[in-house]
Amino acid sequence: MPNLFQHQLYKQSIQSMIYIFDGSLEGLLTAVFEWFERKPGLTKIVSKERYQPNVFSQSFEILTERTKADRVWQGLTKRLDKKWMRQVYCSYLSEKPELHQDIFDFCIYIFQHPAGAEKNYGNAQVLSLAQTARKVEREKHRMEAFIRFQKTADGLFYCGIDPDFNVIPLLVNHFRNRYADQQWIIYDIKRHYGIFYNLETVEEIEMDIDINLLKKSNQHLLDEQEVLYADLWKNYFKSTNIVARKNTKLHTQHVPKRYWKYLTEKL
Amino acid sequence: MSERLREKLNILADAAKYDVSCSSSGSDRKNTNKGVGNGHHSGICHTYTEDGRCVSLLKILLTNHCIFDCAYCVSRRSNDIERAAFTVDEVVELTMNFYRRNYIEGLFLSSGIFKNADFTMERLLRVVKKLRLEENYNGYIHLKTIPGASDELITEAGLYADRMSINLEMPTETGLKLLAPEKSHQDVIKPLGFVKNQIIQFKEEKKLIKSVPKFVPAGQSTQMVIGATPETDKEIMYTAANFYKSFSLKRVYYSGYIPISNDSRMPILGTQPPLLRENRLYQTDWLMRFYGFDVRELLNDANPHLDTDIDPKLSWALRNMQHFPVDINTADYQMILRVPGIGVGSAQKIVQARKFGKLYIHQLKKIGIAYNRAKHFITCADSPYQLKDFQSHEIKGFILAESQSKYLKTPSNQILLF
Numbered sequence: 006m007p008n009l010f011q012h013q014l015y016k017q018s019i020q021s022m023i024y025i026f027d028g029s030l031e032g033l034l035t036a037v038f039e040w041f042e043r044k045p046g047l048t049k050i051v052s053k054e055r056y057q058p059n060v061f062s063q064s065f066e067i068l069t070e071r072t073k074a075d076r077v078w079q080g081l082t083k084r085l086d087k088k089w090m091r092q093v094y095c096s097y098l099s100e101k102p103e104l105h106q107d108i109f110d111f112c113i114y115i116f117q118h119p120a121g122a123e124k125n126y127g128n129a130q131v132l133s134l135a136q137t138a139r140k141v142e143r144e145k146h147r148m149e150a151f152i153r154f155q156k157t158a159d160g161l162f163y164c165g166i167d168p169d170f171n172v173i174p175l176l177v178n179h180f181r182n183r184y185a186d187q188q189w190i191i192y193d194i195k196r197h198y199g200i201f202y203n204l205e206t207v208e209e210i211e212m213d214i215d216i217n218l219l220k221k222s223n224q225h226l227l228d229e230q231e232v233l234y235a236d237l238w239k240n241y242f243k244s245t246n247i248v249a250r251k252n253t254k255l256h257t258q259h260v261p262k263r264y265w266k267y268l269t270e271k272l
Numbered sequence: 273m274s275e276r277l278r279e280k281l282n283i284l285a286d287a288a289k290y291d292v293s294c295s296s297s298g299s300d301r302k303n304t305n306k307g308v309g310n311g312h313h314s315g316i317c318h319t320y321t322e323d324g325r326c327v328s329l330l331k332i333l334l335t336n337h338c339i340f341d342c343a344y345c346v347s348r349r350s351n352d353i354e355r356a357a358f359t360v361d362e363v364v365e366l367t368m369n370f371y372r373r374n375y376i377e378g379l380f381l382s383s384g385i386f387k388n389a390d391f392t393m394e395r396l397l398r399v400v401k402k403l404r405l406e407e408n409y410n411g412y413i414h415l416k417t418i419p420g421a422s423d424e425l426i427t428e429a430g431l432y433a434d435r436m437s438i439n440l441e442m443p444t445e446t447g448l449k450l451l452a453p454e455k456s457h458q459d460v461i462k463p464l465g466f467v468k469n470q471i472i473q474f475k476e477e478k479k480l481i482k483s484v485p486k487f488v489p490a491g492q493s494t495q496m497v498i499g500a501t502p503e504t505d506k507e508i509m510y511t512a513a514n515f516y517k518s519f520s521l522k523r524v525y526y527s528g529y530i531p532i533s534n535d536s537r538m539p540i541l542g543t544q545p546p547l548l549r550e551n552r553l554y555q556t557d558w559l560m561r562f563y564g565f566d567v568r569e570l571l572n573d574a575n576p577h578l579d580t581d582i583d584p585k586l587s588w589a590l591r592n593m594q595h596f597p598v599d600i601n602t603a604d605y606q607m608i609l610r611v612p613g614i615g616v617g618s619a620q621k622i623v624q625a626r627k628f629g630k631l632y633i634h635q636l637k638k639i640g641i642a643y644n645r646a647k648h649f650i651t652c653a654d655s656p657y658q659l660k661d662f663q664s665h666e667i668k669g670f671i672l673a674e675s676q677s678k679y680l681k682t683p684s685n686q687i688l689l690f
């Protein structure tokens with residue numbers, strides 16, 4: 006194993022090549038493909054959005070190509086199991102800029118080492134991807150837990166969210182399998198897109214209607230029983246509490262305050 | 273009508289809340305009929321009560337009318353409280369409407385015993401059948417087994433429920449006899465054993481014939497009330513270990529007694545529930561189930577009570593210093609798991625990672641072990657050379673001093689794992 010510490014120092018002092026990509030996962034995978042074509046040594050990768058020209062380094066713009074990206078993805082699939090492929094994907098969905106670099110370095114590391122290298126948790130990228138993926142999965146799990154649908158007057162179940170990470174793609178299966186006999190929409194208010202299940206398939210949607218339309222003040226848009234059941238739920242939440250055991254610290258640890266706005270029982 | 277429904281919900285949720293189980297895990301029921309709902313293998317907590325407990329299921333009693341008079345129960349017949357009963361349809365409507373809005377993972381239905389056991393069980397069965405057969409509902413169902421109900425009714429219920437449970441209530445027969453003379457552990461053992469055997473039989477048959485239906489796929493659980501009667505921690509955990517083994521239980525729950533009456537046989541009203549003790553019991557339970565400990569290592573005649581100031585894993589380590597320090601780079605997985613400050617996830621990462629080279633302190637920290645605690649019990653590639661062997665009480669002192677905020681300053685009802 007190379008000495009990690011030295012490797013890091015070296016990387017910071019002579020950062021000679023910068024790859025600029027479009028920010029997409031395909032772009033990132035294309036960059037890995039291009040790197041193996043050219044082998045320029047240590048390479049920094051940044052999205053176009055964040056790129057700042059730097060006199061000391063050379064830059065190279067990556068043109069995203071589906072076929073190249075696919076080949077890298079296929080290559081990874083041959084080396085990594087399903088769980089790891091999902092961790093790579095989840096790390097990308099974290100939208101953290103430093104993860105672009107980690108995913109890029111991780112891919113190169115995997116291709117350059119014999120099978121099983123992903124089990125080396127002593128490697129910084131391996132650990133970074135595993136730990137980031139865990140955070141993303143936790144956010145996904147929280148959405149599965151904290152989403153509260155409101156039934157609209159036309160029988161559709163709606164919920165708006167603004168998760169820390171871009172987890173909507175990870176939510177599709179769970180909600181499609183579970184709510185197969187009702188139409189529903191989950192909409193990411195921050196990222197301006199959502200998913201709509203039409204009883205057959207799940208499609209991606211962008212809405213230009215004002216999300217606030219569905220807030221309290223517009224109860225005429227809601228199903229006539231919506232208020233009743235939201236209210237019964239709040240009652241239930243109160244009745245099931247045991248006052249003698251009150252533990253606010255533990256409560257907020259499980260339900261961090263930033264999620265309270267989702268929760269019918271907290272409104 | 274909605275006003276009465278609200279009242280009933282308040283009464284029957286309030287009466288059901290002392291059953292602490294709210295788990296929705298262990299079911300892989302699929303939404304095959306394009307209906308609504310499915311199981312989630314590890315369960316989902318949809319919210320948490322203000323006391324920090326997971327809310328996963330709509331947990332209610334069908335009714336709080338009861339012909340029994342168990343001293344520890346709010347629904348006992350001699351208690352002067354408001355009584356209510358849901359209709360079958362009301363429970364079905366509530367469950368479906370909560371489920372469709374993603375408030376819950378499913379239903380936990382229990383009941384006081386009205387008329388007799390079979391009459392009660394039959395009503396419960398009607399609710400679950402209606403959900404499964406008429407509403408195409410595939411979400412989670414946890415159903416109470418009513419002691420004394422007929423084998424036929426229990427078997428039929430098992431075809432629709434994901435989990436069934438029946439509570440031991442008091443950890444020992446003596447304790448139970450003291451507070452509920454009409455009851456005995458035998459009433460619990462019989463149905464637990466019956467359901468366990470049915471589960472095995474259905475599984476066997478399913479191997480041969482695919483169309484055999486699922487039977488209680490998420491298994492059985494039970495609950496003991498802690499601190500109402502004077503059992504030792506040893507007695508409690510030996511009972512738990514025995515029931516885990518004899519009935520392949522998925523979970524045993526420990527519920528700190530919350531005083532509900534002035535009965536002189538039990539702690540008086542206003543007594544703080546024993547939450548720290550409850551937490552220590554859960555930690556012990558975890559050590560038995562996931563860390564390979566035998567209950568006799570943790571509790572025995574020399575140590576019939578768990579320490580309150582430190583957790584049971586640390587207690588065990590300090591009593592058994594001859595096993596330490598453990599060399600992280602060579603010790604087997606089971607031994608690494610026993611190091612205070614190292615959890616299951618970190619232990620697994622360690623045995624994977626060390627195949628690629630010796631592990632150093634900074635790597636162990638990154639992997640996520642509680643290094644300040646673990647350092648007293650391990651050596652790794654760059655462990656500092658130690659001149660003096662510390663005694664257990666010295667190590668305990670270091671750890672307590674370091675984690676003072678965690679152990680001494682927090683209120684006693686704080687829940688911590690390791």
Ligand code: SF4
Nearest residue numbers: 338340342345348384
């Ligand atoms: S039988 Fe059950 S509901 Fe009735 S008093 Fe005893 S514990 Fe309570």
